[in-house]
Amino acid sequence: GAVVSQHPSWVICKSGTSVKIECRSLDFQATTMFWYRQFPKQSLMLMATSNEGSKATYEQGVEKDKFLINHASLTLSTLTVTSAHPEDSSFYICSAGGVVGAPTYEQYFGPGTRLTVT
Amino acid sequence: GENVEQHPSTLSVQEGDSAVIKCTYSDSASNYFPWYKQELGKRPQLIIDIRSNVGEKKDQRIAVTLNKTAKHFSLHITETQPEDSAVYFCAASIGLGNFVFGPGTRLSVLP
Numbered sequence: 440g441a442v443v444s445q446h447p448s449w450v451i452c453k454s455g456t457s458v459k460i461e462c463r464s465l466d467f468q469a470t471t472m473f474w475y476r477q478f479p480k481q482s483l484m485l486m487a488t489s490n491e492g493s494k495a496t497y498e499q500g501v502e503k504d505k506f507l508i509n510h511a512s513l514t515l516s517t518l519t520v521t522s523a524h525p526e527d528s529s530f531y532i533c534s535a536g537g538v539v540g541a542p543t544y545e546q547y548f549g550p551g552t553r554l555t556v557t
Numbered sequence: 558g559e560n561v562e563q564h565p566s567t568l569s570v571q572e573g574d575s576a577v578i579k580c581t582y583s584d585s586a587s588n589y590f591p592w593y594k595q596e597l598g599k600r601p602q603l604i605i606d607i608r609s610n611v612g613e614k615k616d617q618r619i620a621v622t623l624n625k626t627a628k629h630f631s632l633h634i635t636e637t638q639p640e641d642s643a644v645y646f647c648a649a650s651i652g653l654g655n656f657v658f659g660p661g662t663r664l665s666v667l668p
Contacts (some may be wrong), residue, residue, distance in 0.1 A: 445640045473655050482646060483601065532600060544589040544608070546651060547598045
């Protein structure tokens with residue numbers, strides 16, 4: 440149980456285009472989705488926290504107009520990287536928290552999406 | 558906000574030896590401390606966790622200790638095996654809050 444999927448797993452896009460990443464909880468519902476970014480050989484850094492039906496809360500230094508987050512249901516959250524640039528190339532990982540029926544502190548990570556902007 | 562430090566950044570041990578990774582946190586309100594193992598290009602995998610009302614937890618070769626007063630917690634791996642080689646991250650969180658991760662430790666177990 441507690442499976443989180445992300446799609447796509449790997450995407451290459453041209454500079455200036457937009458990319459949408461989907462994060463789904465497959466067999467459970469979660470009230471909160473966290474989006475992390477991980478650059479090579481670095482740790483996971485929180486980008487934003489989204490609660491179902493509410494606007495996302497962005498961490499300092501993360502542009503909300505560039506990284507659009509939609510959390511329309513208890514099983515789906517999307518991250519859209521708009522006008523992507525090479526410096527946005529990174530590993531993006533979502534995590535589902537606030538799992539209905541589970542301890543509040545647990546989070547379940549998706550497999551990650553590797554974004555390469557050329 | 559919370560700040561998590563982790564040491565060492567790299568660790569090499571001989572197969573069969575023990576490995577210890579230490580983390581410190583800054584926010585005394587943090588009450589949940591998971592440890593993750595991450596292999597290259599893959600998602601972090603939870604290997605053990607501890608809540609603030611417990612001082613020690615063990616699962617086979619893996620154990621975690623927590624000192625709330627000093628605000629530090631440690632991961633202990635005994636009888637290390639080559640497949641234990643990976644990057645390990647500690648994290649701290651408050652309730653339903655996000656995880657604040659440490660910078661990671663690259664563990665290499667030499668055969």
